[in-house]
Amino acid sequence: MTTSQHEISAEMQAIEADARALVAEGNAPELHPRRDYPPYRSSILRHPTHELVRADPEEIERHSPAFGHSDVSPLESDLTIQHNGEPLGERMTVSGRVLDGEGRPVRHQLVEVWQANAGGRYVHKRDQHPAPLDPNFTGVGRVITGDNGEYSFTTIKPGPYPWRNHLNAWRPAHIHFSLFGTAFTQRLITQMYFPGDPLFALDPIYQSITDPAARARLIGVYDHDLSVPEFSLGYRWDIVLTGPKSTWMESEEAHD
Amino acid sequence: MTEPSAAPEARYVQTPAQTVGPFYGFALPYDGGAELVPGHHPRAIRLHGTVFDGAGDPVPDAILEIWQADETGALPDERGSLARDGFGFTGFGRAAVDLGGHYTFTTVEPGPVAGGAPYVLVAVFARGLIHHLFTRAYFPGNAERNAADAVLTAVPAARRQTLVCVPEGTGPTGAASYRFDIHLQGENETVFLDFDA
Numbered sequence: 044m045t046t047s048q049h050e051i052s053a054e055m056q057a058i059e060a061d062a063r064a065l066v067a068e069g070n071a072p073e074l075h076p077r078r079d080y081p082p083y084r085s086s087i088l089r090h091p092t093h094e095l096v097r098a099d100p101e102e103i104e105r106h107s108p109a110f111g112h113s114d115v116s117p118l119e120s121d122l123t124i125q126h127n128g129e130p131l132g133e134r135m136t137v138s139g140r141v142l143d144g145e146g147r148p149v150r151h152q153l154v155e156v157w158q159a160n161a162g163g164r165y166v167h168k169r170d171q172h173p174a175p176l177d178p179n180f181t182g183v184g185r186v187i188t189g190d191n192g193e194y195s196f197t198t199i200k201p202g203p204y205p206w207r208n209h210l211n212a213w214r215p216a217h218i219h220f221s222l223f224g225t226a227f228t229q230r231l232i233t234q235m236y237f238p239g240d241p242l243f244a245l246d247p248i249y250q251s252i253t254d255p256a257a258r259a260r261l262i263g264v265y266d267h268d269l270s271v272p273e274f275s276l277g278y279r280w281d282i283v284l285t286g287p288k289s290t291w292m293e294s295e296e297a298h299d
Numbered sequence: 300m301t302e303p304s305a306a307p308e309a310r311y312v313q314t315p316a317q318t319v320g321p322f323y324g325f326a327l328p329y330d331g332g333a334e335l336v337p338g339h340h341p342r343a344i345r346l347h348g349t350v351f352d353g354a355g356d357p358v359p360d361a362i363l364e365i366w367q368a369d370e371t372g373a374l375p376d377e378r379g380s381l382a383r384d385g386f387g388f389t390g391f392g393r394a395a396v397d398l399g400g401h402y403t404f405t406t407v408e409p410g411p412v413a414g415g416a417p418y419v420l421v422a423v424f425a426r427g428l429i430h431h432l433f434t435r436a437y438f439p440g441n442a443e444r445n446a447a448d449a450v451l452t453a454v455p456a457a458r459r460q461t462l463v464c465v466p467e468g469t470g471p472t473g474a475a476s477y478r479f480d481i482h483l484q485g486e487n488e489t490v491f492l493d494f495d496a
């Protein structure tokens with residue numbers, strides 16, 4: 044028996060109601076998704092059941108591997124020039140800054156992205172979505188952040204795609220991001236979404252973040268000033284890498 | 300220079316994580332990612348293991364990263380983890396598991412940093428794992444330092460061995476082999492860490 048969207052949505056709403064009640068009792072909103080989030084079926088056997096053990100970061104955890112221009116060519120930030128022709132789809136740029144919890148730029152660090160093509164198909168042999176591959180689009184980019192933590196990718200807007208979590212399950216359009224901070228504890232893999240996607244409320248991966256304000260942090264902002272006439276649409280998305288310390292900041296703010 | 304789009308008090312709040320998903324295979328792994336040193340390095344070790352789920356089945360779509368000090372306990376600051384030159388030691392490695400959930404790194408045993416118990420920091424990403432996990436792989440030959448380690452001593456004795464590699468002698472190339480299996484859930488669930496910043 045395949046689960047319906049209706050059943051998955053009911054499970055998600057119940058969990059969000061619980062999370063809302065916890066906040067109403069004075070708990071800080073949850074900044075990260077829950078690892079134990081049964082509406083995302085694959086999480087059921089893949090989350091730890093023991094509490095994580097709190098540890099003081101030692102030197103190795105307080106530092107991060109160094110990447111540089113010997114590792115990444117400047118051309119790798121343009122996902123539209125990796126083949127002979129132009130890829131299909133809406134050409135766009137995604138730009139922003141990588142910051143730490145104090146607002147300091149994360150300089151000269153590695154940002155990696157990967158995504159589906161405009162039809163919602165990945166260049167991956169296990170992707171069985173019957174949408175066409177685009178011979179002019181691979182969907183992988185890398186960049187090293189600048190002196191102000193800034194990054195920019197040129198790409199095309201990815202399409203939404205179906206998956207098998209439940210019957211008629213579709214992922215909202217997204218770009219996968221991988222980020223390194225100044226400490227390895229700030230390591231982050233996440234996804235950037237697009238404003239107004241009608242699939243948000245239906246998607247268990249997005250909804251595994253139970254706090255609406257936290258979910259909104261994953262949505263790129265359309266910024267007309269970043270659009271290039273006759274060429275591309277611009278989105279801005281800033282990323283903050285902190286770790287547990289920001290949990291405390293957040294909980295102080297919650298009591299303001 | 301950049302106008303914040305959110306309210307100022309919300310400006311520097313952590314961006315949430317999301318799962319690495321199933322389709323990172325064409326993006327994250329790279330040539331040489333799992334070889335922090337070449338296999339012929341005189342003190343190369345094999346650090347390998349299998350990632351298991353709560354049913355005891357191997358997880359075929361996990362990807363691991365390690366980050367560690369060098370043999371002397373010095374923290375690497377060399378660039379070149381993505382484009383290795385075969386000589387420097389950058390301390391960073393990345394390995395996707397195979398269809399049997401198995402990963403292998405070629406590295407060196409780290410030395411003690413500031414006199415502490417040496418370990419390799421491990422980050423685990425997988426489809427179905429919504430937010431990555433950190434653990435540490437300690438080495439069994441450092442009994443005295445391990446006995447004084449804050450994390451090992453904080454963990455109940457019954458779970459402590461999940462943080463220590465199992466020595467397997469030396470392989471055909473003469474490299475010492477250590478097994479570090481990772482159980483995301485279940486009876487032998489690995490101890491995962493949450494760091495106070």
Ligand SMILES: [Fe+2]
Binds near residue numbers: 214322
């Ligand atoms: Fe995806």
